[in-house]
Amino acid sequence: MMDFKLTEEQELIRKNMREFAAKYVDPIAVEIDENSRHPAELFKKLAEGDWLGIPIPIEYGGAGADYLTHTVAVEELSRSCASTGFTVSIHVGIASMLILLFGNEEQKKKYLIPLAKGQNLGAFVLTEPGAGTDVMAATTTAILDGNDYVINGTKTFTSNGPTGGTYLVFAWTDKAAGRKGMSAFVIPRETPGMKAGEHFKKMGLRSSQTSEMVFKDCRVPKENLLGKEGAGLVMAMAGFDHGRVGIAAQSVGILQAALDESIRYSKERVQFGAPIARQQAISWMIANMATDLSAARLLTYHAAWLKDQKQPFSKEASMAKLFAAEAAMRHTIKAVQIQGGYGYIKGAKVERLMRDAKITEIYEGTSEAQRMVISGNVLR
Amino acid sequence: MAGVWIFAENREQTLELLNVGRQLAAEMETGVSALLWYDHERAGDYISHGADEVLLLPALPEDQSLEAYIPVVVAEAKKGDPDVFLFVASARGKELSARIATRLDTGLCSNCITLKYDKESKTLEMERLAYGGAAVQKVTCPARPVMATIPPRTFEPTAAEDGRNGHIRELSAPPPSVVKILERKVKAREAKDINEARVVVSVGRGIEKKEDLAIARELADVLGGEIGCTRPISEEMHWLPEELCIGLSGVQIKPDLYVGLGISGQIQHVTGIRNARVICAINKDENAPIFGVADFGIVGDLYSVVPKLVQELKKI
Amino acid sequence: MFFADEVEKRRHAMPTIVACFKWVIDEAYIRRSSSGELDFSSVDYKISEYDRNAIEEAVRLKEIHGGNVITVTVGVPEATKGVKDALSRGSDQAYFIADASFRNLESSQTAAILAEVIRSRIVSYDLIICGEGSSDLYAQQVGARLAEHLEIPCISFVQKLSMEGGRLIAERKVEQYTEITATPLPALVTVLPEINSPRIPGVKDTLTASKKPTVTIKKDELSPIGEARLQTTGISASRMDRTCEKFGTEAAELTRFVESLRKKGAIR
Numbered sequence: 001m002m003d004f005k006l007t008e009e010q011e012l013i014r015k016n017m018r019e020f021a022a023k024y025v026d027p028i029a030v031e032i033d034e035n036s037r038h039p040a041e042l043f044k045k046l047a048e049g050d051w052l053g054i055p056i057p058i059e060y061g062g063a064g065a066d067y068l069t070h071t072v073a074v075e076e077l078s079r080s081c082a083s084t085g086f087t088v089s090i091h092v093g094i095a096s097m098l099i100l101l102f103g104n105e106e107q108k109k110k111y112l113i114p115l116a117k118g119q120n121l122g123a124f125v126l127t128e129p130g131a132g133t134d135v136m137a138a139t140t141t142a143i144l145d146g147n148d149y150v151i152n153g154t155k156t157f158t159s160n161g162p163t164g165g166t167y168l169v170f171a172w173t174d175k176a177a178g179r180k181g182m183s184a185f186v187i188p189r190e191t192p193g194m195k196a197g198e199h200f201k202k203m204g205l206r207s208s209q210t211s212e213m214v215f216k217d218c219r220v221p222k223e224n225l226l227g228k229e230g231a232g233l234v235m236a237m238a239g240f241d242h243g244r245v246g247i248a249a250q251s252v253g254i255l256q257a258a259l260d261e262s263i264r265y266s267k268e269r270v271q272f273g274a275p276i277a278r279q280q281a282i283s284w285m286i287a288n289m290a291t292d293l294s295a296a297r298l299l300t301y302h303a304a305w306l307k308d309q310k311q312p313f314s315k316e317a318s319m320a321k322l323f324a325a326e327a328a329m330r331h332t333i334k335a336v337q338i339q340g341g342y343g344y345i346k347g348a349k350v351e352r353l354m355r356d357a358k359i360t361e362i363y364e365g366t367s368e369a370q371r372m373v374i375s376g377n378v379l380r
Numbered sequence: 381m382a383g384v385w386i387f388a389e390n391r392e393q394t395l396e397l398l399n400v401g402r403q404l405a406a407e408m409e410t411g412v413s414a415l416l417w418y419d420h421e422r423a424g425d426y427i428s429h430g431a432d433e434v435l436l437l438p439a440l441p442e443d444q445s446l447e448a449y450i451p452v453v454v455a456e457a458k459k460g461d462p463d464v465f466l467f468v469a470s471a472r473g474k475e476l477s478a479r480i481a482t483r484l485d486t487g488l489c490s491n492c493i494t495l496k497y498d499k500e501s502k503t504l505e506m507e508r509l510a511y512g513g514a515a516v517q518k519v520t521c522p523a524r525p526v527m528a529t530i531p532p533r534t535f536e537p538t539a540a541e542d543g544r545n546g547h548i549r550e551l552s553a554p555p556p557s558v559v560k561i562l563e564r565k566v567k568a569r570e571a572k573d574i575n576e577a578r579v580v581v582s583v584g585r586g587i588e589k590k591e592d593l594a595i596a597r598e599l600a601d602v603l604g605g606e607i608g609c610t611r612p613i614s615e616e617m618h619w620l621p622e623e624l625c626i627g628l629s630g631v632q633i634k635p636d637l638y639v640g641l642g643i644s645g646q647i648q649h650v651t652g653i654r655n656a657r658v659i660c661a662i663n664k665d666e667n668a669p670i671f672g673v674a675d676f677g678i679v680g681d682l683y684s685v686v687p688k689l690v691q692e693l694k695k696i
Numbered sequence: 697m698f699f700a701d702e703v704e705k706r707r708h709a710m711p712t713i714v715a716c717f718k719w720v721i722d723e724a725y726i727r728r729s730s731s732g733e734l735d736f737s738s739v740d741y742k743i744s745e746y747d748r749n750a751i752e753e754a755v756r757l758k759e760i761h762g763g764n765v766i767t768v769t770v771g772v773p774e775a776t777k778g779v780k781d782a783l784s785r786g787s788d789q790a791y792f793i794a795d796a797s798f799r800n801l802e803s804s805q806t807a808a809i810l811a812e813v814i815r816s817r818i819v820s821y822d823l824i825i826c827g828e829g830s831s832d833l834y835a836q837q838v839g840a841r842l843a844e845h846l847e848i849p850c851i852s853f854v855q856k857l858s859m860e861g862g863r864l865i866a867e868r869k870v871e872q873y874t875e876i877t878a879t880p881l882p883a884l885v886t887v888l889p890e891i892n893s894p895r896i897p898g899v900k901d902t903l904t905a906s907k908k909p910t911v912t913i914k915k916d917e918l919s920p921i922g923e924a925r926l927q928t929t930g931i932s933a934s935r936m937d938r939t940c941e942k943f944g945t946e947a948a949e950l951t952r953f954v955e956s957l958r959k960k961g962a963i964r
Contacts, residue, residue, distance in 0.1 A: 008777040012784065012902045020896050053963035063899040084936075268667045275667060445875065447850070471870045475852040478803075478840035487804065487925030490835045503899040509934060510833045511723045515734055517833065522923065559849050562865075563876040579962075603963065637962040647934075658962040659938060676956060680945035682754045692950050696963065 004298075017073045020049060021080035029081040030208035031356040033352055036199065038163050039207065042084065047118025051077075052088060056096055060108050061116035066369045067242075068304040071249045075300075078253025082356035083207035085253055089246030090159050091115065095122020095168050099186065102227035102235050111186050112164050120165020120189070124243070125213050126236055127157045130145050135236070139213060142171035142183060149173070149185065149225065151193070151218040158365070161196040161211035165189045168239075169215070170232050182232030186224045193218030196273045204355030243312050243364045244321035245307065251324035251360045254353055255293045258328075258335040261350050262286050265339050266333075282338055289331045294326035315377040322370035325360035333359040382410040384523070385462040386431075387453075387476065391422065393468045395429055395537030397530060400495060402430040402538060404464055407497045410689070413462070415551075417449060426544035429538050438553040446472050447479070448557040454483045456551060462525045464504065469529035477529050487521035492528040503632065513628050513651035533575065533634050533655070574624060579605025579637045580628055580656075583613055584649070586642015586663060586682055589621045595686050596641055602693045603637065610649045626652040641682045645670025662686065710763035711822040711859060711881075715754040715787065716810060716842070717747035719771045719778035720832040741866045742961035743781050748829030748894040753857060754825050755786030756892060761859060766818060768871050770809050772799050783905035784897040789852065790908065791817065795915035803837035810838070812918055813847030823864065826882040828853055839886035849879045852886040901937040 006014070024045055032039050046052050054070035056062025057076045070092055078085025099112045115122050130140040140153025151171050158164075167187045174181040189195055199214035227235055263286060265275035276282045299320040306313035332354040336343040343350045384405040388394040392416065401412045411432035415425060423514040424436040435456065437449050455479070457465065465480070469475035469491050494507040504526045510517040521527070574580055581600040583593060595608070600607045607624065614625040626633055627649040637657035642663060643649065649674050653659060661670040662678045662685055671677045678685055726741040743751070756764045767782035768791040769775065779792045793809055795856045801809075815823065826839035843850030855874075856867035864879045869888060900915075915921075943953045 008780055009902050009906070012777065012897070013899055015898050015901065016898075023896070049896065050900045051898070054899050058900075063903060065899060065903055069899070079782055168748075270666045332644060396912075413867060447878065448728065471853045471868070474915060475840050475850065478837040478884050479850065481837075481925070482804070482807065482844035484839040485804075485925070487802070487927075488835075488837055489926060492838060505929075510931065511721070511726055511734075512834075514723060514726055515931050516926055516934045519926050519928050521926050523925050528795075553707065556899075559877050561875050561880050563831050563872045565876070566872060591727045606793050616905070627743045637957070639710070653717060656961050658956070658957065661940075671942070673938055674940045675938050675960075676953060677940045678943045678945060678949075678953060688947065688950055689954070693963070696954070696958070 002317070006068075006072070007366035009065075010072060013065075013069055014072045014076055016049075017051070017076040018079075020045075020051070021077055025080040025084055029084075030347055030352070032081070034206075035085065035347070036201060036206045036209075038087075038209050039084075040163075043087075043118065043121070046270040051378075052091060054092065055097065056092070056100060056112065056116040059122065060100065061113035064094075066304075066308040067245070068301060068308055070244055071300060071304040074246050074249040075253040075256070075297075078250040079257045080253075081207065082250055082254050083205045084355070085250045086205060086208050086247075087121070087160060088126060088244065089250060091122045092245035094124040094243045095166060097242045098124075098168055098184070098226065098235055098239050100239060102184075102231070103186070106223065107186060107226065115160040115166055121163055123158055123163075123164035124166045124239060125155045125158050125167050127155060129154060129156050132157075132342050133366055134333040135233070136179070137271045138170070138172065138182070139173070140169075140171040142173050142185065142220070142221075144173070145219075147222055148219040149222065150216040151187075151220060153215050155213040155215070157200075157210055157265040158196070158213045159208055159210050159363075161213055162199045164196070166345055167194070167213070168226065169213075170236060171196075171215075173229050173232075177230060179233050180230040183218050183229050183257030184226040184232045184235050184238075186226050187218070187220055191220065193216060194339075201227070203358065204352070205359050206355075237314070241317045242364055244317040244370075245300060245303045245313075247364050248296065248303065248324040250315070250319035251321075251357070252297050252300055253294065254328045254357050254360070255289070255296060255324070255331055258332050258350065258353050259286070259289050259293055262289060262335050263355070265342075269339075276338075285334045285338060289330065289334065292323075292327040292331060296320070296327050297321055299300065315374060316367070318370045318373040318377075321360075321364065322367055325357075326367060328357040328360055329354075382408070383413050383414045383433075383460060383462040383464075384408065384410060385415065385457070385460070386467045387465070387467045387473065388414050388416045388419075388422075389468045389470055389473060391419070391425075392515055392537060393470070393532050394422075394426060396532065396535045397466050397468065398426065398430040399535045399538035401464075401466060404495065404497055405432075407499065408463055409441070409642075410463060413460070415453065415456075417446065417676050422586070423433050423548045427541075427548075428542070428544045430541070430544070432546045433520055434548045436548060436550045438550065440554075441556070443560045443562070444557060445559055445561050446476060447559060448554045450476065450479055450554075452551050452554045454480055457484055457525065459535055465527045466524045467529045469531040473529050477527055481527045484523075484525065484527075485522040485649075486525055489521065489526075490529040492530050493534055494530065495516065508678040509628075509651060513647040515529055531632060532634060533622055561660065574606045574608045574626070574633055574635075575631055577606040577633070577635055579603045579639075580608050580626070580633055580635045580653075581639045581641065582643060582649075582653070583620075583641050584609065584610040584643030586644075587613070587619075589615070593619060595683070598690050599639065599641075599693075605635070606639070608633070610646070628652065630693070640670055640674075641686065642671055644668045645673060657678040709822075710756065711761050712764055712766065712776065712818075712820060713754040713757055714766045714768055714814060714818060714821050714824045715751045715782075716768050716826045716946045717749075717751060717778070717782055718806075718827075718830045718832075718837070718838075719769060719775040720744045720830055722778070724830065728933060732933055732935070736933070741775070741778065743778055744827055744830040744832065746829060746831070746887065746889055748785070748827075749891055750825040750827045751782055751785050751787060752892045752894040753887055754823075755824070757857070757859060758786070763822075765793065766821075768810060768813065768818075770798055770801065770806050772796055773905050779910055780902070780905040781897075783908045783910070784901040786901075787897065788908060791913065792910055792912040793912070793913045793915075794811035800928070802926050802928075803835045803841060805921055805926040807838050807845055808922060809918060810842050813913060814842075815846065817913070822881045823859070824848075824882070825857075826886045827882065828886045828888055838884075839884060843884040843938065846882075846884070850884045850885070851877055851879060851883065852889055854885045855888045855890045857885060857887070857891065
């Protein structure tokens with residue numbers, strides 16, 4: 001039988017995240033979007049409450065909870081600020097999880113513990129100017145030279161690029177080996193030869209810092225090879241699985257915020273002598289929004305639950321991400337429509353929601369890439 | 381035995397209690413006794429305002445607080461067996477009454493806003509607010525005495541009557557309480573007392589910055605009144621002192637005229653103004669809840685409406 | 697009277713502080729049906745606002761003086777989430793007196809139950825902290841009544857608290873004054889929200905809550921509960937019947953507005 005309830009602990013944690021977001025995130029959300037600013041002071045507070053290491057075991061500095069709990073937290077944070085929710089998702093769901101899953105004991109002690117404690121931010125460095133969906137078109141190389149790998153190449157669209165402390169970087173160690181020729185490295189910020197470019201001014205998700213990463217003869221000791229040489233792509237896929245659940249959760253948070261805004265506004269706004277909520281055109285938009293929100297949330301929680309049950313969850317993570325992202329875009333457009341002119345003005349929450357929603361259809365695998373994954377799985 | 385007892389505090393509130401006390405005593409065909417712990421000179425004054433008996437609690441040493449009186453009051457109540465025992469819903473009144481009610485093993489209706497005596501069932505029906513002001517709770521007390529604390533200004537002060545007689549009795553001094561008062565700090569009043577104001581102009585989140593309070597002050601001046609605010613303005617923004625915060629956890633006012641500027645009308649605030657004679661609201665949101673509790677409303681931006689209103693009022 | 701031995705003993709020992717809380721309907725979720733009546737169908741529950749301040753104050757004092765904090769609540773069996781919530785805020789141990797019939801206890805009953813459990817199970821304590829009133833019914837009685845049952849001093853409406861040398865220094869807000877009082881322990885205080893800012897529990901705090909010892913006490917383990925001293929005969933939505941006459945913002949409308957106020961005698 002299926003039990004669709006969260007545990008009491010998960011409900012309390014959700015409540016606490018909501019309270020935290022209302023107290024610390026809401027007051028700065030508009031400003032950090034306007035100024036494209038990463039709120040370091042906020043992340044310090046997040047670290048103090050164990051919010052930056054929820055699914056990481058206690059012995060590695062985390063809270064020792066499950067992935068579903070982390071997913072719920074990302075949703076609640078994103079409801080207030082999609083950028084903040086996303087930054088946490090990359091940090092925990094990809095960077096920290098990859099070290100947890102594939103790192104050796106020394107690497108976990110050296111890099112995972114500080115990440116779980118929120119002492120620095122993790123970043124996932126894969127995408128290149130010429131290699132987006134086509135990962136194999138990457139050109140960054142890591143050549144073994146004595147005790148070091150020497151990395152050369154350019155990466156782009158690295159989230160937490162300018163602000164990161166621990167970078168998971170993917171490069172060819174043996175191009176000829178094809179899918180078995182890419183490796184992953186854990187590279188701390190101070191390493192010479194690795195530099196973050198200026199952060200991009202984006203349409204949305206503006207507080208999240210995104211930039212190029214340039215590697216010029218960047219020497220990385222052998223000990224920093226994550227997992228086995230050649231296992232890079234397998235690890236990247238695992239990273240995507242976890243990250244996609246996070247993006248799905250982010251989209252669910254955006255959707256919930258859009259629904260909250262739409263209900264509030266349509267009850268207050270009076271035209272033709274009555275609140276516009278009484279107009280079927282509006283109430284049907286809200287009904288669609290509420291239904292897709294429910295569906296997106298269930299898909300997302302199910303994918304997280306499967307992971308916690310140690311079952312395969314690639315397909316479900318992909319489906320959740322695809323559905324939730326497209327729903328978030330669809331409905332934030334409607335949320336702006338419902339608010340008319342007021343929704344189009346800076347400072348209105350829905351205009352930020354709509355700008356933030358777009359990227360969820362693009363990063364961590366475009367909706368097109370998700371369809372490739374899902375059909376590949378279903379048509380086997 | 382019987383009687384309606386009241387525990388006197390400051391004069392104004394004691395006269396309010398005497399008002400409801402007299403009414404109840406008349407219906408219950410009994411007398412009113414007032415327990416007086418300070419201002420003993422007022423005993424005669426209270427008799428002319430309705431007390432049939434005044435019981436004087438001896439003055440306490442400087443370092444003693446009112447809880448010292450509890451054993452004396454309880455002993456007296458056990459002897460006198462009043463039907464009803466009323467207190468002011470002040471901080472002291474609330475604590476004393478709860479403790480006395482426990483010792484008398486009876487019920488206490490806190491912050492009671494109406495009391496009605498039903499002669500047939502011989503029951504006192506009381507009402508109070510619950511759920512932050514959203515609900516009205518009706519209660520009765522099956523034990524005796526029926527006790528209640530009554531918020532200031534729930535009732536009008538009673539008027540004096542010529543030629544009233546009553547007697548005064550002194551109660552014994554209480555043993556000292558273990559609680560010692562080390563210091564009393566009088567709170568410097570930061571603002572005019574809006575409890576007495578005939579007109580109150582109140583501001584809410586519709587005011588964008590502290591400097592704009594001047595707009596409200598101008599309107600208050602031309603109407604001959606004082607300014608007040610909602611909780612966020614005093615507790616969060618600290619634009620006005622807490623004494624001017626009107627609402628469930630602030631003051632409850634009963635002015636002739638209340639004007640709310642940029643106030644949405646959350647129940648916590650509205651609870652504080654429900655007894656105003658005329659309520660007006662100015663808010664740019666036509667569906668703000670405050671319009672549901674107002675007599676007159678202007679839907680518009682207070683920044684343009686209020687200055688025009690001030691000009692109009694100055695013409696009178 | 698100060699009992700010199702007692703004071704000396706408490707001066708050196710680490711205190712046991714009891715914080716009482718109520719698991720209440722979160723009034724933000726109360727809706728009004730189209731007929732105007734109150735709709736409780738989609739309510740969520742929470743620890744009453746001021747009780748959070750009470751728990752926070754107890755934990756704050758523990759952080760200074762050492763010792764332990766015990767949180768106690770009387771409620772329905774579903775309130776286990778509340779018990780965990782309290783434990784996640786820094787309390788070390790919980791007492792949960794639970795029964796389905798406890799949904800609508802009256803203040804005198806709650807106080808009697810708390811008194812019995814504290815007296816017979818907790819036995820030895822230095823300080824009891826309660827909120828000044830619960831956010832649902834706001835009767836503001838349980839703390840004071842509990843103190844009377846336990847025959848300990850009571851200081852209500854406290855905005856600042858400290859324990860110094862076996863006694864309690866409490867600053868209480870009383871009408872025109874702030875009184876600074878000194879009281880021997882054990883004692884009970886009720887606190888105002890100004891006293892502190894309750895922490896938001898971190899994830900680990902919530903996860904470790906259920907591992908802390910909780911004693912659940914059933915109704916039949918208690919003495920028979922007396923009849924409610926105050927009986928509720930009804931709860932209805934509060935109404936304010938004023939028909940709002942609306943005015944526009946043009947000059948003529950404002951003139952009409954002022955005239956309406958004059959007719960009502962609101963302007964002199």
